[in-house]
Amino acid sequence: MYIVHLDSAKDIKQVFKDLKVDTYGVDIMFPKSLPFLIKIGPIPRVAATILKQEMLSLGGDVALPRSALMGGHRKTDCLLMGNLSQLSRLHQKLKNQPFGLSRLAADLSQTISGYSDNNGTFFLGKYRLELSKRTHIMGVVNFTPDSFSGDGFYRDLLFREPQAALGKVQAMVDDGADIIDVGGESSRPGTISISVQEEIRRTIPVVKLLAKKIKVPISIDTCKPEVARRALDSGAHMVNDITGLRNSAMRKVVSSYNAAAVVMHMKGNPRTMQKSPSYDALIDEILAFLEGSLRLAEDARIAKEKIIIDPGIGFGKTLAQNLQILKRLKDFRSLGRPVLIGPSRKSFIGRLLNLEPEDRVFGTASACVAAVQRGASLVRVHDVKEVAQALKIVDSIMHA
Numbered sequence: 001m002y003i004v005h006l007d008s009a010k011d012i013k014q015v016f017k018d019l020k021v022d023t024y025g026v027d028i029m030f031p032k033s034l035p036f037l038i039k040i041g042p043i044p045r046v047a048a049t050i051l052k053q054e055m056l057s058l059g060g061d062v063a064l065p066r067s068a069l070m071g072g073h074r075k076t077d078c079l080l081m082g083n084l085s086q087l088s089r090l091h092q093k094l095k096n097q098p099f100g101l102s103r104l105a106a107d108l109s110q111t112i113s114g115y116s117d118n119n120g121t122f123f124l125g126k127y128r129l130e131l132s133k134r135t136h137i138m139g140v141v142n143f144t145p146d147s148f149s150g151d152g153f154y155r156d157l158l159f160r161e162p163q164a165a166l167g168k169v170q171a172m173v174d175d176g177a178d179i180i181d182v183g184g185e186s187s188r189p190g191t192i193s194i195s196v197q198e199e200i201r202r203t204i205p206v207v208k209l210l211a212k213k214i215k216v217p218i219s220i221d222t223c224k225p226e227v228a229r230r231a232l233d234s235g236a237h238m239v240n241d242i243t244g245l246r247n248s249a250m251r252k253v254v255s256s257y258n259a260a261a262v263v264m265h266m267k268g269n270p271r272t273m274q275k276s277p278s279y280d281a282l283i284d285e286i287l288a289f290l291e292g293s294l295r296l297a298e299d300a301r302i303a304k305e306k307i308i309i310d311p312g313i314g315f316g317k318t319l320a321q322n323l324q325i326l327k328r329l330k331d332f333r334s335l336g337r338p339v340l341i342g343p344s345r346k347s348f349i350g351r352l353l354n355l356e357p358e359d360r361v362f363g364t365a366s367a368c369v370a371a372v373q374r375g376a377s378l379v380r381v382h383d384v385k386e387v388a389q390a391l392k393i394v395d396s397i398m399h400a
Helices: 009-018 023-033 045-057 084-094 101-116 153-158 163-175 196-213 225-233 248-256 282-299 319-327 329-335 347-353 361-373 384-398
Strands: 035-044 061-063 075-083 121-124 127-130 136-142 179-183 218-221 238-241 260-264 307-310 378-381
Touching: 009 023, 023 075, 023 084, 035 045, 035 101, 045 061, 045 075, 045 084, 045 101, 075 084, 084 101, 101 329, 121 260, 136 163, 136 384, 163 179, 163 196, 163 384, 179 196, 179 238, 196 218, 196 225, 218 225, 225 238, 225 248, 238 248, 248 282, 260 282, 282 307, 282 319, 282 329, 319 329, 319 347, 319 361, 347 361, 361 378, 361 384, 378 384
Parallel strands: 136 179, 136 378, 179 218, 218 238, 238 260, 260 307
Antiparallel strands: 035 075, 061 075, 121 127
């Protein structure tokens, strides 16, 4: 006798098949084997009470705070517990109910669907990323004199000739980079922003060259709309925006070019983000921010299918908070978008291992493996070759 611990629907179904369960029986029993713990709220207290009663009738449950049971606050958060079969039946029970429960039923169905099916084909211009088949790697190319990561190679090359960077970038592609992310402004803690003109001078000649020479999509790492526009004009396919598309001008640029975007969470700005960052509920707040960014993007006519989300490791987070994000990365799949994680050479790795940025390769690879096991579809790294090797192993295990 042993406990079967499986996370994916594919693996659970395979256990049924190995047992020679009838196909019809698998269809009936599989939903009963897939449990969910879903955070909901805030919703009206009366709605939460009805929700609990309905789930109890289905064999599930809803956890409520004591204040909700004692008639306290008008609205409350709750934790819904049930398997896929119970939640499917709950949807039918709620869809005609008052107190916002019909809308909750629709949201519940959408959340479960997004959580389960957020890794498909992602299009970047003429390129197709098959995210369901393996983890994809975004290679970091910094053209800044003050990058935190120690990749000072670029600060010498940039001011001579963009051509000089081509060999290094091509090596990253050969080593396994699926996307090249070009940045001209450091986002290290305490950084003061540079001018639009300076960022254009650092990045656009390189984007133009790479667009002609390399055979993978190009991302521009910027929060400035004019830099993004110039980069997209020059052949970039995606905007990697650390401010989460909160600038309406940036949303307009991305929409007008039908470009893809990485939407990241950051608390504050690079200059202030690491000054005692605090959260009442870390994961809840990051999810709410990213969900808000997705709504803003939708209002700007940016297709949801064009967006990748990034919880922002190291951007306004303490060591403990970074570890919590990695530990609970699967929660972010609830938004129905591929998750990108960028732990590369970050200070939390340095603090854990007491190493300088250039010596954090193994720590970076370990963080990437942990992230992929917890739901990341893409990783953003400096050390492409080493991380690609680590991910080939973890991908092979996960897809075995």
